[in-house]
Amino acid sequence: MITVPFIITASLLFRKYSRKAYREVRNNVSEVNSYLSENLSGMKITQVFNQQDKKIQQFNKVNKNLQKSYIKEILVFGIYRPIIWLLSMVATILTVYLGAENILTGGGLSIGAFVSFYVFVGQFFEPIQQIAEQFNTLQNGFASAEKIFDVLDTKPDIEDEEDAIELNEFKGSIEFKDVWFSYIPDEWVLKGISFKVNPDETVAFVGATGSGKTTILQLIVRNYDIQKGEILIDGIHIKKIKRSSLRKFVGQMLQDVFLFSGTVKDNITLFDDSISDERVIEASEYVGLNHVLNRLPDGLNHEVRERGNNFSSGERQLISFARAVVYKPSLMILDEATANIDSETEAIIQESLKKMMNISTMLIVAHRLSTIQHSDKIIVMHKGEIKEMGNHQDLLKRKGLYYNLYQLQYDNQEVIESV
Numbered sequence: 045m046i047t048v049p050f051i052i053t054a055s056l057l058f059r060k061y062s063r064k065a066y067r068e069v070r071n072n073v074s075e076v077n078s079y080l081s082e083n084l085s086g087m088k089i090t091q092v093f094n095q096q097d098k099k100i101q102q103f104n105k106v107n108k109n110l111q112k113s114y115i116k117e118i119l120v121f122g123i124y125r126p127i128i129w130l131l132s133m134v135a136t137i138l139t140v141y142l143g144a145e146n147i148l149t150g151g152g153l154s155i156g157a158f159v160s161f162y163v164f165v166g167q168f169f170e171p172i173q174q175i176a177e178q179f180n181t182l183q184n185g186f187a188s189a190e191k192i193f194d195v196l197d198t199k200p201d202i203e204d205e206e207d208a209i210e211l212n213e214f215k216g217s218i219e220f221k222d223v224w225f226s227y228i229p230d231e232w233v234l235k236g237i238s239f240k241v242n243p244d245e246t247v248a249f250v251g252a253t254g255s256g257k258t259t260i261l262q263l264i265v266r267n268y269d270i271q272k273g274e275i276l277i278d279g280i281h282i283k284k285i286k287r288s289s290l291r292k293f294v295g296q297m298l299q300d301v302f303l304f305s306g307t308v309k310d311n312i313t314l315f316d317d318s319i320s321d322e323r324v325i326e327a328s329e330y331v332g333l334n335h336v337l338n339r340l341p342d343g344l345n346h347e348v349r350e351r352g353n354n355f356s357s358g359e360r361q362l363i364s365f366a367r368a369v370v371y372k373p374s375l376m377i378l379d380e381a382t383a384n385i386d387s388e389t390e391a392i393i394q395e396s397l398k399k400m401m402n403i404s405t406m407l408i409v410a411h412r413l414s415t416i417q418h419s420d421k422i423i424v425m426h427k428g429e430i431k432e433m434g435n436h437q438d439l440l441k442r443k444g445l446y447y448n449l450y451q452l453q454y455d456n457q458e459v460i461e462s463v
């Protein structure tokens with residue numbers, strides 16, 4: 045019985061150190077995994093910039109950390125198990141020694157009692173040894189469970205307010221009232237933005253990169269909460285509307301179109317089987333995606349590879365147009381893709397944009413001013429502020445920022461066409 049406190053002490057110490065060791069192992073395993081996944085998908089960039097040696101060094105470093113933490117874990121367990129074993133030996137030897145002494149000096153202990161005591165000590169320690177083995181597995185499990193609970197306990201940045209309402213209908217009116225917003229405290233990205241969009245209107249945002257156009261679109265689907273001012277959706281404060289119900293009415297066509305693994309059709313219907321093939325074909329023709337599909341041997345059933353990298357960015361944008369048309373949202377949000385659009389796809393995109401403006405309310409960030417000439421309202425942004433607002437003709441007459449931008453693109457156009 046003397047050994048019991050030692051066993052408990054050893055176990056408590058083991059618990060503390062082993063949990064720490066396992067936590068380290070888990071963290072390092074995820075470190076190695078994320079390093080691998082990041083670098084395998086970015087392999088081409090590494091090769092283009094000839095950074096292989098540096099990357100290999102970095103990998104060796106995270107790998108070494110993992111190795112170290114594994115060794116530490118084994119070390120902790122390697123000390124604990126022998127200690128338990130040692131304690132059981134000490135107890136056995138003490139029993140034999142004290143028992144034998146008692147019998148030899150005639151202390152009244154019978155040989156039968158001595159033998160059974162000896163057997164009991166063995167039986168007492170056997171389960172303790174076994175528990176010690178399992179304890180190791182248990183600690184491993186606890187460390188993993190901690191990580192899982194960490195993920196489960198992660199709160200979304202933006203939560204619905206308790207009295208948030210379900211939006212049953214969205215006519216498509218949006219109002220910004222003196223909206224101030226920053227991603228990083230005190231670095232204002234939007235400074236006092238006010239504008240109003242009426243149902244079925246098309247409103248375009250133009251301005252240099254970084255002027256805050258994408259940010260405005262993000263705020264309308266409430267990917268972020270604003271710090272000052274008000275955003276009204278059909279006259280209702282945006283924070284009073286359930287986020288999921290808001291998004292039901294919004295079709296987003298963003299700069300980086302995300303495609304899932306599956307067929308082109310799956311990506312248009314978003315795996316909703318209740319959408320008929322006819323509707324998908326109709327939508328594809330409406331947005332001009334059929335020109336792209338005709339080139340593929342299996343059309344709508346063509347497989348989309350991981351993240352859609354077997355489609356050009358223009359083609360991906362067209363797929364997202366078809367997706368939006370199938371779902372007939374009350375509000376369409378479009379952030380025009382800028383990079384890598386071949387002139388043929390570009391012409392198709394322009395054509396289908398013109399048609400889509402008639403479907404519902406549309407907010408569009410356009411880089412080619414020719415796209416947006418027919419919008420009801422054009423908002424010219426500069427460093428987080430609205431500098432000009434009006435339709436194409438009004439803005440040209442003002443001879444301000446928009447006029448200059450237009451001249452610039454117009455001149456380029458002429459140069460390109462005369463070459």
Ligand SMILES: Nc1ncnc2c1ncn2[C@@H]1O[C@H](COP(=O)(O)OP(=O)(O)O)[C@@H](O)[C@H]1O
Nearest residue numbers: 227228233251252253254255256257258259260
């Ligand atoms: N997630 C983000 N975190 C921090 N800053 C951001 C983030 N997204 C955009 N920004 C910054 O906000 C400003 C406006 O960006 P953005 O709205 O994307 O401009 P635009 O679409 O007009 O090019 C830029 O200065 C940009 O660096």
Ligand SMILES: [Mg+2]
Nearest residue numbers: 257258259379
């Ligand atoms: Mg942008």
